[in-house]
Amino acid sequence: MSVEPKLVRFKQNVLSKYQIYNSVFMTLPFDTVTKTGALLPLFHETCKKGFAHEEDPTTIVDTFFKKYQARRNKQSQINLLFRFIQYIERQVVLFDAIEDAAFPIINNMEGLGTLRNLKESATAENRLEDLKAYLEEFKVRIVLTAHPTQFYPGSVLGIITDLTEAIKDNNLSEINNLFAQLGKTPFFKRQKPTPYREAKSLIWYLENVFYTSFGEIYNYIQQNIYDDGKKHNEIINIGFWPGGDRDGNPFVKPKTTIKVAKKLKKAILKKYYQDLKALRRKLTFRDVEERIIKLETILYNYSINLNTKKTISSKELIKELLSIRNHIVKEHQSLYISEIHNLINRIHLFGYHFATLDIRQDSRIHDNVFSTVINHLIEKESDSFPKNYNDLSEDEQINILSKAKHEAIDIDAFEDEMVRNTLRTIEAIEDIQATNGERGANRYIISNNQTALNVMQLFAMLKIVAFKERLTVDVVPLFETITDLENAPAVMEQLYSNPAYRAHLESRGNKQTIMLGFSDGTKDGGYLMANWGIFKAKELLTEMSRKYDVTAIFFDGRGGPPARGGGKTHQFYSSLGPTIEDKEVQLTIQGQTISSNFGTLDSSQYNLEQLISSGIDNRISGGRNKLSDADRAVMTDLAETSYKTYKDFKSHPMFIPYLERMSTLKFYAKTNIGSRPTKRGSSDKLVFSDLRAIPFVGSWSQLKQNVPGFFGVGTALKKYEDAGEFDKVEALYKNSKFFKTLLENSMMSLTKSFFDLTKYMSKDEEFGDFWNIIYDEYTTTKRLLLKLTGYTELMENEPTGKASIEVRESIVLPLLTIQQYALKKIQELEKAGVSNDDEEKKIYEKIVTRSLFGNINASRNSA
Known part of the structure; x- marks a missing residue:
């Protein structure tokens, strides 16, 4: 059976489906404003043409209203812009769900980097014992953090999950119902969540995704790689920060920590109870059924009330299940033995703590x-x-x-x-x-x-x-x-x-x-x-x-985008070489990284397996990843040149004013997506050291400038070009998987940049020169990365990822235009001396804040 190339599979199963379902979606009237669905494509086209002709966002919005909606009054125009935001947010959700549904078709679930592939390669090379020894001491820990980089409330995550299933089944009537539900479900939070609510929303992933995917992986290793019925190293585990992370969050109290720990325990007991309930339907044998019923009853009561009198420890639970297993082997021909093993394995993995x-x-x-x-x-x-x-x-x-x-x-x-x-x-x-x-x-x-x-x-x-x-x-x-x-x-x-x-x-x-x-x-x-x-x-x-x-x-x-240490994580770990300890891989994941890399059973299992094999890959190919002295010298010099360039840029007198007045930085606090404050200090004045990394990186992302993901790279490469020593950088790129991975992640930041959006700033009296510094570094970095890699376009080696980014950027283009339009209006009103209580200014501020949501959610494929 021939398999189509990955990009062809992506076009057939994601792009084509998105176009079909989006046309259905656009016909839905969500509210009293008529024709929103019909007008949005026109507005999208106006944005595209406008930027191609170097028009600024204000001109583009004004042109659209003059050309297509000349009879609308000011209030009606504002209403329509809010409706556009509402539709675009939901188009992002639709694209997420379609990508999630297509995940196992686009990614080879048994290909390179998966456990099945690892086992087959080890068997073929006569290295199965080496693989067993390696897995006995290796661990992967992913740590869920409450850092606010995703704006979906729990209700919307539930809809994405249901929509993904409906799209997999091509169930049009169910898709229609979910579209309607999506239209009526609010995307923004009127109040900041408490740390406990943040914890609850992440426990949803533990219960609905990780319990199954971690269990499947561990079962596979136990039954297909070891296959000896003994207990082995658990290999994968979960860390959890919501309710425990106090850094800069005054709302996390000791009571919160205790409450979250109780919730985690109740959640895992409930999962064990559900598994026992399913087992009870199968283990209907004499001397077995009543023992299973007894365990089921104890765990049901325990999961509801942790202070119940009749409890059982996790050790006692495993001991009783092993005793039942042995009895079934002896008396009942090992019927349903693998189901019992699966539950024992999960108790070994999750204990009574879950995370x-x-x-x-x-x-x-x-x-x-x-x-x-x-x-x-x-x-x-x-x-x-x-x-x-x-x-x-x-x-x-x-x-x-x-x-x-x-x-x-x-x-x-x-x-x-x-x-x-x-x-x-x-x-x-x-x-x-x-x-x-x-x-x-x-x-x-x-x-x-x-x-x-x-x-x-x-x-x-x-x-x-x-x-x-x-x-x-x-x-x-x-x-x-x-x-x-x-x-x-x-x-x-x-x-x-x-x-x-x-x-x-x-x-x-x-x-x-x-x-x-x-x-x-x-x-x-x-x-x-x-x-x-x-x-x-x-x-x-x-x-x-x-x-x-x-x-x-x-x-x-490791955060979401490359600017916060993210990017292609498993490639990063497989590039480290023998000079770095690699017994365990531990990393934080947050926000849209959780939903994009681990949000479904398929993506969670695939990406966890890739992480496990990346460590093994590094161990096996470690010698190949070792840097020579010459390469180290080039790498150090590039880093130091880049550092100096970035430091000079940061100390530019316009750096803080630009972020404060031309970006969305100060609007992050109004989004109510995370429980902790957006900056550390209490000063009203913006101080760089007080800035949290997420609003900082996010603000550059909203401007479509992505400065922290590339600034300084171009200047560092140019130093070698100017000295006629570019071959040294080419040698480093060829020899070092680490350097190659770094630059590929930086390319992703460049791919997501769109300077036409803010080109109008280049003519600004106050900020024009500063904008040009950023743009020059962007063009230098892009030119030299293409020269170094030999590509004709960015991310050429990863056409599927590039295609996904292009669709997402296209979906939010009108949203970015509206956001810039509103920011410009706010600047004009502030120059005119209006007060903070001015109603018109408040409306434009609301537009900026609401646009943040869709823009951030759309950049989901940042990890």
């Missing part, structure tokens, strides 16, 4: 909290802390902290709420471990970690407050800025040299998890330097850890 709740807080907050606690203990004349503690050197303080032990502290005696909450959170970790098992909450991440003292403060605090006997929590430093990454090896050596900390690591299997953050790294150092800085830090941390017989586990803060 591991990570706690995270900023080192600066810890420092304040810790000083308060120490001073309190000094006043109480604690044996552990001398009166002159605060005057001691950092080394002396670390020495004292390493000997800290449990102290009786009255948490309520502290006046500062942050102190009380931090200490109660430590107590909460111990409580969760008691109810959900140790895997329920056993990691505490220190963001903005700068010194060994930051780690030892938390290490001591955990013992002082809660952990009397044994510390069953991993302390995870997060190094974010370029400077922190450079200092990281020295910080870790200081910790490894400390006998108390070293003993703690031995009790934790001689493993140290180290988190490295992309988002703030890119914001701080630009695209090339952030990635190269992390690569070098990983190499040095690997070398340092191995010197002390510690296995470094790297946890990557």
Whole structure:
């Protein structure tokens, strides 16, 4: 059977279907404004032609109304623009659902990078035992974060799921009903969600996707690769940040953490109960049925009320299921044995915790909290802390902290709420471990970690407050800025040299998890330097850890788009080479990355398998990925040139004013998509260091300029072209899979740029020169990337991804035009001196905010 090329499959199963269903969709009247569906294609065409003729968004909108809707009054025009936004948002949903439905047709579910392919290759090469040994120690952990990069409320996610199924079945009447439902379901939130609501919306993925896909993968490994009936390494697990991530989120309280942990436990118990209910219909044999019914009843009651008297531990549950299995093997010809194995495997994977709740807080907050606690203990004349503690050197303080032990502290005696909450959170970790098992909450991440003292403060605090006997929590430093990454090896050596900390690591299997953050790294150092800085830090941390017989586990803060460390994730991991520890792959996923890469059973299973095989690929081909000294020198020079270019750009006097007045930055706070504030500081003035990475990267994306994903790359490449040494960069590109992956991800940022949208800014008296700096860097980067790769167009090697981006960008073109039109109106009104309470200004601000939704959701294929 011949299989059509991937792009042909995409055109047949996505593009053609979208055109058909979109024409049906456009006939639906969602509200009282008539003809919206008929007028939108005309407006879309006006935008396309207008930008082709170098018209600005204001002219395009005005032309459309003059030409097609001359009789509408001002209010009616505004109403129509809002209706266009409403339709376009839903066109994005339709395209999402069609892409999801076509996923298993477009992607080869048994091809390269899948487990079946891995097994077949290993068998053919006589390396099945090597594969088994590798899988016995390798792990993939994906960590769901509540970072707000997707605007779909839960109700819309449900519709996308149902629409995907209906499209798979070509069920036109059901599709019509779902279109109508979609039209009447609000896309925006009137209030910010609470952290608990954020957690609930992500638990939806655990229950509806991961429980099945993780289970299927683990079952396949257990039954087809090992096939010995024994328990093996669980390989895949889930981390969870909503309800535990306090960094910059004052709304996450200790009660929230406990509440989320209870919800996770109830959710997994409910899934086990449902599986037992299904088993009960099959295991209708003597001496088996009543045992299954008993388990089913216990888990049903337990999932409803965690305080019910009759409970069962996860160990007891597995023991009873194994006993039932053995009885069936002996007495009932092994009937339905694989179904029992599947459930046992899932309990092994998910325990009673479902996902591991990570706690995270900023080192600066810890420092304040810790000083308060120490001073309190000094006043109480604690044996552990001398009166002159605060005057001691950092080394002396670390020495004292390493000997800290449990102290009786009255948490309520502290006046500062942050102190009380931090200490109660430590107590909460111990409580969760008691109810959900140790895997329920056993990691505490220190963001903005700068010194060994930051780690030892938390290490001591955990013992002082809660952990009397044994510390069953991993302390995870997060190094974010370029400077922190450079200092990281020295910080870790200081910790490894400390006998108390070293003993703690031995009790934790001689493993140290180290988190490295992309988002703030890119914001701080630009695209090339952030990635190269992390690569070098990983190499040095690997070398340092191995010197002390510690296995470094790297946890990557990989966001959605390349500008936040995203891009083609499995390619990135398979490119790292032998100088970087690769026993585990751990990464954060968030927002549209969750729904695009893991939102359906097919995509979730496929992308998880790709991640598992990327680690294996790196192990097998590691030697090939090693950089030569000459290539390293070029890579370092490119990163440093790019860093300087980006730093100069960032310090341009127009940088902050441009973001503040010409972009959508200040509108992010009004979208109510995440529970945490959009900036860290409380100052009214915009300060760069206070900016969160997501609104920062998002604002460049809304402008269709994507600066953090490429700025500095072009200048760095041009330096080699000007010196007549471009062949050195070509050699690096040919030799280094890491460099190649970086540039391919940067190409994605360039592909999603559209400078015609903001070309009008080039003539602006105040910002014209600044806009031209960005545009020049874009054209230089694009020209030199094409020269380096030999492509005639961007993303030429990935035509399907390129085609998907083109359709999505085309769908939102009218939305971007409307947004720019409204931004320009706001600027004009502000120049005219109108107040913030001006009704007209408020309407245009609402248009900008509403346009954010569809634009962000449409850039879903960013990971």
